[in-house]
Amino acid sequence: MTVEASAAAANDLILDARGITKRFGGFVALNKIDLAVRPGERVGLIGPNGSGKSTFTNCLCGALQTDGGSIAFAGRNIDKLSSYQRARLGLGRSFQLPRPFHSLSLLDNLRIPLVYAVNARGGAHLTEQQIRARGTDLLGEFGLGGKLHRLPGDLTQVEMRKLELARAMATDPTLLVSDEALAGLSHSEVDEILSLLLALNKRGVAVIFIEHIMRAVMAFSERLVVLVAGEKIADGAPKDVIADQRVIGAYLGQ
Numbered sequence: 001m002t003v004e005a006s007a008a009a010a011n012d013l014i015l016d017a018r019g020i021t022k023r024f025g026g027f028v029a030l031n032k033i034d035l036a037v038r039p040g041e042r043v044g045l046i047g048p049n050g051s052g053k054s055t056f057t058n059c060l061c062g063a064l065q066t067d068g069g070s071i072a073f074a075g076r077n078i079d080k081l082s083s084y085q086r087a088r089l090g091l092g093r094s095f096q097l098p099r100p101f102h103s104l105s106l107l108d109n110l111r112i113p114l115v116y117a118v119n120a121r122g123g124a125h126l127t128e129q130q131i132r133a134r135g136t137d138l139l140g141e142f143g144l145g146g147k148l149h150r151l152p153g154d155l156t157q158v159e160m161r162k163l164e165l166a167r168a169m170a171t172d173p174t175l176l177v178s179d180e181a182l183a184g185l186s187h188s189e190v191d192e193i194l195s196l197l198l199a200l201n202k203r204g205v206a207v208i209f210i211e212h213i214m215r216a217v218m219a220f221s222e223r224l225v226v227l228v229a230g231e232k233i234a235d236g237a238p239k240d241v242i243a244d245q246r247v248i249g250a251y252l253g254q
């Protein structure tokens with residue numbers, strides 16, 4: 001590829017992480033990981049426990065500083081930006097263990113990211129009525145429309161996951177990093193959350209889907225990336241990746 005063609009291709013990416021390295025003391029948790037994501041793409045990220053998936057997410061989202069490599073988001077280098085600055089640009093994340101404000105109603109839990117994202121992007125400030133309308137719509141979209149004024153503590157586990165996704169979506173991300181949104185859910189609850197993730201992807205949100213449940217990973221992902229012991233060992237079409245002997249040996253065959 002020519003330099004011009006390579007630059008043009010890079011401009012088509014929502015995320016272009018190159019050579020991401022992270023060490024904890026002498027331990028190399030991530031060794032020169034590359035990950036490119038196109039707008040609207042669904043990328044599964046899998047690997048055994050301790051392979052570096054959360055560390056990679058934390059590096060992408062700015063919770064951890066990298067020890068090497070660079071990250072471009074929407075064509076802009078974000079290495080020096082804090083987590084909240086990355087979120088403002090449209091890099092969203094949802095946590096495996098949801099962290100709502102427990103003393104606030106579901107609607108008020110959405111108020112903060114809603115106001116924050118709009119203000120941060122220089123949009124007109126939202127009126128109280130607009131905040132309530134947007135929050136109500138979002139919670140409705142995630143099946144929580146009947147619980148606007150309830151506290152997070154009143155929710156079931158699957159409802160908590162829905163609230164977590166609604167909160168992540170309130171910042172209007174163009175890329176959502178979903179960290180184990182399905183852990184501990186039943187078969188039918190997994191399907192429920194999967195269809196919510198697919199629906200938001202249909203609206204154009206790219207998703208990095210970190211998950212151990214292979215049925216869900218295969219149903220969701222257009223591309224599959226495998227980390228093992230801080231190394232990327234595969235990146236390609238899911239059917240090819242799961243047939244890869246290295247992947248079977250290092251992860252799937254466990």
Ligand SMILES: Nc1ncnc2c1ncn2[C@@H]1O[C@H](COP(=O)(O)OP(=O)(O)OP(=O)(O)O)[C@@H](O)[C@H]1O
Pocket residue numbers: 024029047048049050051052053054055056
């Ligand atoms: N703050 C830290 N200090 C020291 N070592 C760490 C730290 N965070 C992670 N590690 C180590 O880095 C490696 C990668 O951990 P990480 O949590 O990223 O893996 P993971 O793939 O997300 O695992 P899981 O699937 O269990 O969530 C592990 O060996 C872990 O012990």
